Amino acid sequence: MQTYGLTIPGADSRLYITPISAARPAPDPKPSSLPVFSSRTRFGSIKAKAATMNGAVTAEEKELSFYELLGIPESGSIKEIKQAYKQLARKYHPDVSPPGRVEEYTEKFIRVQEAYETLSDSRRRALYDQDMARGLHLAFSARRYQYDEGMEVKGDWKNRWQSQLSELKRRSSYKDDRQNMSWGARMRRQREGLADEV
């Protein structure tokens, strides 16, 4: 099993953020599917706080989906998501957490935050749902939902229209063959014929 260990600069070197259980102290009994882990993962500033994680979170919790984390069904509405988020945020906010469990609560808070951010944005939620359906559960920002999806989509578009243009060029080179009897083709042949004569 491959481990993608990413060390956060300035953090303790033994703190890994892994998408799956490989590097954790407790063996993971659950079968988890291998994520297609993209090397383009980026961590926003909020993730830097995750450096404080020191294994206090259990293996099971890491496997929680965003829905399970918030305690709502997968078909939950925006309202339910908001409500759940507010409740949990109030509960786990570092300022109100019991002393001694600040780090644990902070980490939970961050996860809840991320869950809310992903699920409240319909696009990101759709992506997340897709991944879940494919059996890829990438916990805790392993998947770069934060990445500018607009850029990725537009990159897709560019590939597509470049192919389309090539195809059009190819078609256009034999479009006016004798066999094509469309009005436009006949007119073009006529015009070309005249041009040749001149």
Added chain:
Amino acid sequence: MAVSGTLIRPNQYFSSCVNTPSPRFNPSCRKQFCLKASAGNTDGEERKLTRKEKDGGWKIEYTAEKPATPLLDTINYPAHMKNLSTQDLKQLAAELRMDIVHSVSQTGGHLSSSLGVVELSVALHHVFSTPDDKIIWDVGHQAYPHKILTGRRPKMHTMRKTSGLAGFPKRDESVHDAFGVGHSSTSISAGLGMAVARDLLGKNNNIISVIGDGAMTAGQAYEAMNNAGYLDSNLIVILNDNKQVSLPTATLDGPATPVGALSSALTKLQASTQFRKLREAAKSITKQIGGQTHEVAAKVDEYARGMISASGSTLFEELGLYYIGPVDGHNVEDLVNILQRVKAMPAPGPVLIHIMTEKGKGYPPAEAAADRMHGVVKFDPPTGKQFKTKSPTLSYTQYFAESLIKEAETDEKIVAIHAAMGGGTGLNYFQKKFPDRCFDVGIAEQHAVTFAAGLAAEGLKPFCAIYSSFLQRGYDQVVHDVDLQKLPVRFAMDRAGLVGADGPTHCGAFDITYMACLPNMVVMAPSDEAELMHMVATAAVIDDRPSCFRFPRGNGIGAVLPAHNKGTAIEIGKGRILMEGSRVAILGYGSIVQQCVGAANMLKTRDISVTVADARFCKPLDTELIKQLAKEHEILITVEEGSIGGFGSHVSHYLSLSGILDGPLKLRAMVLPDRYIDHGAPQDQLEEAGLSSRQISATVLSLLGRPKEALQFA
């Protein structure tokens, strides 16, 4: 140095990127060069164009002052744009945006649609050469960048004003405006016509039609594409998709979802991930074949490319147009690239390029507004706050909506239909109250009318709210589907008569004529907002035949409204007398009655007392009233804000049939002149048409044999 020469001016200073320390600064990458170009004013005002590092985009600061546009200043005609580099084009787009915001903030007009096509306009004029090449803008309200780039920049401050620039492309105005537009969905048809003409004449220019996703919902667009696919003539259609089908692009509660099944099909076009997978599959196959079989690999790739088309584009492909897209409509480089490549092909046939844009792009207040600031009055550029004048009365549209809501509260069968004009017709209010009883069919007037006919056939009471001038599009349906079968559809024709800044394309001059000639139609017109409410009630009770009423653009006169905005049905075919006088009777139809009253007051100062009557109905005519007026007066003048063949015509027909015209009566009809009245301020237009109060008074005076005094008025 990435600075183009035009940026350097004696009184400017520029500094290299010092304000954004960037560890990623890479000297070899020019995009990250941050340039600050500002004109140094003595009062220290700075109008900045600051380039953002990350994506090479421009960050614009909108101020109330005239923006510095060094590059745009050098462009007077499209020919001046040919030698610009991509960076220059991007800068030009940013400057154009600033110019448009500044200009529209001073004159009012259509803002966000123009902002959405800035990059497209720049790309089109860079690649193509109007006036030889023809660019046809559908509807035309997005053509402000086009006008600026084609030599009309100095006149932009006269936009939509009397004797100024028209709000829509107009052939009389410039050779660069290839076709007059204003109603939607005509661009592909016109473009195809021009393409065929080009082919027959043996010419070699390019034709480009720019159409929006809203205009795409109209049938005519499909009629045109169907024909274009069949004829196979070279034609470029650019589908400008910003997901805003209806106007305003918002309901009262927020942004509206685009109406119609087509919009979701267009959405799917962008979202397809299958394309990517297909391509990757193709790539992996090529890899597996191995490096030695280069030719085979190349062939596979080629065939893979050939197979690939975005799902959903088959709609256009089936119609015979080659689909390219989606394309980022705000990326000048991409647009130029595509357009150049298509232009270079010898025989592409009809091609449809699907670009995605954002309405109001680049101007944050517009991007944030629910209606995207589609049509605005003067506003403050930094904030986007509009300076709306307070009026003591509401608009006729609002009174109509209020009274229709009131009627619908007591009568469940009343439903409302409009064609993508929820804001303009006031039916957004109705929609809010009765969401299931309000139907927005998209830009499809023909369908709206027959759809209403179908509703009426099953016993419902449909109110079709369509602008007078747009109803022209559905006229055959009015005749054949509604009137011939005597189905009780009610037509509420807003924007009847002259409409001011929008001009002749939106002018409702003909509705009296074309409605009153129909055998079964009841035709009425209110003279003020209270009458309008009564007529809504009247229409609601007319259940055995179709009926219509027309009302103008503008605000009410301050009439006393019925209690709770609930009108009472008036007796059909009964007019009323407003002022009693002698010798001269003025019989007005519609809101022009107010001008008649004004004329009567003017004449009072000359000791002339005239009778003013409000006909209310053109069909059936109040024959008793007319007979009485004819008997008791020497002179009868009919006044209407409509073309010949309308109210005046019906009155004279009746008078001749009844023999009254054989007698001593002097009959005169005052109608709109036999020409199109240009856009301008409403009062100017009325004067131009000869229907203002003083002109009516002048007519009376000259008929009374006092021509000298008439001249004083005229």
